[in-house]
Amino acid sequence: MSAFAALSDPTRRAIVAMLSQGERAVADIVERFDISAPAISQHLKVLRETRLVSMRVDGQRRIYRLDPTGLDEIDAWLGEVRAFWSGKLDALERELRKPQADQGTPKKPRSK
Template sequence: MASTFEVLAEPRRRDILDLLRAGERPVGELVDALSLSQPAVSKHLKVLRDAGLVEVRHDAQRRWYRLSPGPLAEIDAWLAPYRDLWHNRLDALGAHLDQLD
């Protein structure tokens, strides 16, 4: 199984997650918003589902997709030290600028 990082390396998959942040959407809306074919969007959704990043709900003939942010915790944990690095550098810059006044 691909890691969350590998799954999100594909820009169209990130685009799909960005669209789903606003809420649940049917496949047709994703197709329209992305200007991709329905089979292409479905392939990306399958990869995202397999990675646990999206969930699907069936409503008669329609499939509704929604974001499942749990696996994004892996990325958040990886980014934490980098966030701390930037925070420390910005604090140092702020202290330096304060000394210039």
């Protein structure tokens, strides 16, 4: 599954947003949602598999944090989109800055 597919789910997006504020234990993540702990575990599994989050063991707790490796796919795509639009917007700006041939010259009324 791609990072985009993983983030298509609103619960997984919310987990990623939560982890952007810092590491969280699974219990902390579970208590913020109205779904079961096994369901959250499945979401965390998908996020781990797509390398959007990583987990470390601290005693009996499992601590999750964002994994920058998984964001590379998203960054690469955004870079391509930005490059496309940047070039198009630069061309538009150049076109808009060109002096108009008829600028400043009043138009003659058409004769009937």
